[in-house]
Amino acid sequence: MVKGCVRYFMKKIAFVCFGFCLLFPLSWCTALPLTRVCIDPGHGGVDTGITGAGPLYEKNITVQLASRIKEQLAGYPGFDVVLTRFNDLYLTEKERQKRIVNCQPSLVLSLHCDAAWDTSVSGISLIAIQRLVDPLLTIERRQAQASAAAQAAEIMYEAMARQVTLLPLRRPVIGDLCLYRSLNCPVVMVAAGFLTNPEDALLLSKPETLDEISRSIAQALIELTENGEASE
Amino acid sequence: MRAEPEIKREKKPAMRSSLVIAIVLMILLITGLLLYRFRVQPVSTATPLSDAPEAGLSNAAITINLYFAGQEDLGPRLETRKIEPEATTIALIKKIIAELKNGPVSPGLIATVPPTLQVKSVYISHARIFIDFQSESLDQVLAGPTQERLLLQSLVLSIIRSIGYTYESVTILAGGKEISGRHLYLAREYPLSEPGNTGDQPDKFGDEPGNAGNPGDPR
Numbered sequence: 001m002v003k004g005c006v007r008y009f010m011k012k013i014a015f016v017c018f019g020f021c022l023l024f025p026l027s028w029c030t031a032l033p034l035t036r037v038c039i040d041p042g043h044g045g046v047d048t049g050i051t052g053a054g055p056l057y058e059k060n061i062t063v064q065l066a067s068r069i070k071e072q073l074a075g076y077p078g079f080d081v082v083l084t085r086f087n088d089l090y091l092t093e094k095e096r097q098k099r100i101v102n103c104q105p106s107l108v109l110s111l112h113c114d115a116a117w118d119t120s121v122s123g124i125s126l127i128a129i130q131r132l133v134d135p136l137l138t139i140e141r142r143q144a145q146a147s148a149a150a151q152a153a154e155i156m157y158e159a160m161a162r163q164v165t166l167l168p169l170r171r172p173v174i175g176d177l178c179l180y181r182s183l184n185c186p187v188v189m190v191a192a193g194f195l196t197n198p199e200d201a202l203l204l205s206k207p208e209t210l211d212e213i214s215r216s217i218a219q220a221l222i223e224l225t226e227n228g229e230a231s232e
Numbered sequence: 233m234r235a236e237p238e239i240k241r242e243k244k245p246a247m248r249s250s251l252v253i254a255i256v257l258m259i260l261l262i263t264g265l266l267l268y269r270f271r272v273q274p275v276s277t278a279t280p281l282s283d284a285p286e287a288g289l290s291n292a293a294i295t296i297n298l299y300f301a302g303q304e305d306l307g308p309r310l311e312t313r314k315i316e317p318e319a320t321t322i323a324l325i326k327k328i329i330a331e332l333k334n335g336p337v338s339p340g341l342i343a344t345v346p347p348t349l350q351v352k353s354v355y356i357s358h359a360r361i362f363i364d365f366q367s368e369s370l371d372q373v374l375a376g377p378t379q380e381r382l383l384l385q386s387l388v389l390s391i392i393r394s395i396g397y398t399y400e401s402v403t404i405l406a407g408g409k410e411i412s413g414r415h416l417y418l419a420r421e422y423p424l425s426e427p428g429n430t431g432d433q434p435d436k437f438g439d440e441p442g443n444a445g446n447p448g449d450p451r
Contacts, residue, residue, distance in 0.1 A: 010251055050375045115376030118342035121306065127377055170306070175381055191377050 036080040037073075037221055038105035041066040042112040045090020050115045052195030056205050058113040059088065065111050065192060068214030069221070076222060093179055100183065107152060107186055107224070109217070110177070113204070114191035122197040123168035124160070124213065127175040128153035129187035149186035150174065155227055156188060156220035163216030166209050167193050167200060190217060293317070296328055299389035300336040301344050301382050308385050309341050310393075321395055322354045325361065328390050329354075344386040349373055352407070359400045361391065367407030 041062035043049035049058025063085060070081045082103040084096055091099070100108055114125050128149035153172035161169050172188075180187045192213050193200040203209045294317045299308045313331055318324040329351055335343035350366035374380055388402045403410070 007247075007251070010255070013255070112377060115379045116342070116382065117344065117346045117373070117379060118303075120303070121342065121378065125378055127381075173381070175377055189377060194376070194378070196376070196379075 035078065035225075036082060036103060036105045037107050037109055038082045038084065038100050038103050039066045039069060039109045039111060040084045040096065040100060042110065044085050044088055047090055050113050050195040052113075052201035052204070053198060054201065054205055056195060056201055058195060061113055061192060061195075061204055061210070062111040063087065064210055065214050065217070068210060069109075069218050072215060072218035073221065079222075079225065096179065097182060100180075105185055107188065107221075108180060108183060109221070110180070110187060110189040112189060112191045114194045115196045116194055117196075119194075119196050119198070122194050122200045123170045124164060124193055125170045125189075125191040126153050126157050126160075126172040127177075127189040127191065128172055129177050129180050129189060130174045149188060152186050152224055153188045155224050156190075156217070159220035159223040160216040163219055164212060166203055166212055296324075296331065297390060297393040298328070298331055298336075299344075299386050299393070300332075300338075300341040301385070303340050303342050306342075306378065306382060308389055309336075309338075311336050311338050311341065321356065324395060325354045325363070325391055326351060328394055329363070329387065332386055332390055342382075344382040346373055349383075356399070359398075361399050361402045362405055363387065363402065364405040364408055367409075370404075370406045 041059075043057075043059035043062060045059070047059065049062070051057055066083050067086065070083060073079050073081050082105065084099045085091060110129070114123075130149060150172065157169065157172050175189070177187070177189065190213075193204050193209075195201050195204065293314045295312050295314055298311045298313055300311060301307065302309045315327060315331065318327050329345065329349075332345040333347045333349065335347075348369055350369040352364040352366050353362075354364070355362050373383060384404070387404075391402060392399065
């Protein structure tokens with residue numbers, strides 16, 4: 001009787017171990033299909049971000065873009081857009097991380113503006129966020145995350161390239177961002193023009209430009225979702 | 233009718249042994265996975281840890297590789313420059329940063345390291361190069377992902393391609409502290425990796441420093 005029980009439990013343990021061995025590596029892979037997007041408008045409150053001529057504050061541009069994107073996607077079925085801030089609110093790094101983690105997004109869209117020491121540099125930049133250094137992260141895991149972010153950035157680039165006419169669009173690059181290191185979902189940053197460039201700054205002060213950029217990002221997110229659904 | 237119990241008796245040890253083998257295999261598999269995940273990264277042993285004279289330097293003028301950015305695609309672009317040799321690796325690193333601050337000479341290239349950026353100290357520890365910038369001067373520079381990426385790209389590529397692949401990473405400090413807070417684009421450490429194709433399509437994936445190789449790879 002006792003032997004039978006022991007054998008029964010040993011079998012159960014063996015099954016659990018086997019399942020764990022199968023699922024543990026699989027859980028490392030990042031899936032792309034989207035259902036919830038967390039839009040993180042950069043800066044806010046006392047943290048103004050980059051200041052352009054005007055003065056034009058990065059914190060205002062990012063939140064305006066985020067609100068517009070949310071509006072654009074409001075009627076899209078199966079799409080859930082969550083913003084980390086709606087107004088001129090200062091968020092600490094931890095508060096921002098907490099807000100992102102709490103909404104359990106499939107993709108994080110980080111909105112920023114750009115700057116360059118050379119003021120002639122202009123355009124919209126797309127950055128796929130990848131952890132470049134993390135000793136506790138395996139190379140495979142790092143590559144899986146990077147490829148998910150890179151794939152998202154590439155799809156977004158293709159979609160945005162068809163919509164954006166006012167500003168040049170730069171091909172996606174890979175960057176590391178300490179803020180998003182703890183997240184397990186792909187993160188793509190869109191830097192909507194260089195505030196250090198006078199022409200970009202002037203364009204970003206106009207609502208038409210913000211409308212165009214937000215429309216292109218919304219369309220890109222829709223295409224990303226469709227792509228994700230198609231791949232399922 | 234009598235044969236049945238005999239068969240059952242024979243099956244018992246076989247089942248037990250197969251179960252034991254299965255458990256041992258599971259344990260081995262889990263141990264292997266854990267060991268693989270938390271494996272120790274290889275550390276380069278051929279690294280001078282002190283501010284000692286570099287063996288490769290001669291008394292004649294030396295060539296350093298400076299990486300600026302292409303005006304169109306912002307990809308890394310090489311410009312070589314002859315300088316007087318420096319006695320130590322640290323002095324050479326400081327000289328490279330100073331030359332980067334002077335900006336490019338070749339047409340079509342843009343400056344990536346502003347002249348206002350002040351280096352507080354440079355030191356090497358455990359195969360890692362630490363560049364400590366003055367906090368206020370770095371604050372003025374750290375604005376926007378592209379500016380920070382270009383700064384990092386220029387510093388890392390120019391240093392490693394001028395002094396050789398003997399170091400594992402370059403760590404940027406601000407006033408002696410690791411960079412954190414609201415200037416978040418800049419990774420605190422940047423692995424030394426071959427940027428791949430620096431001439432044809434530098435803005436594509438795989439051409440960025442840190443993307444082509446694995447961090448910690450000794451070169």
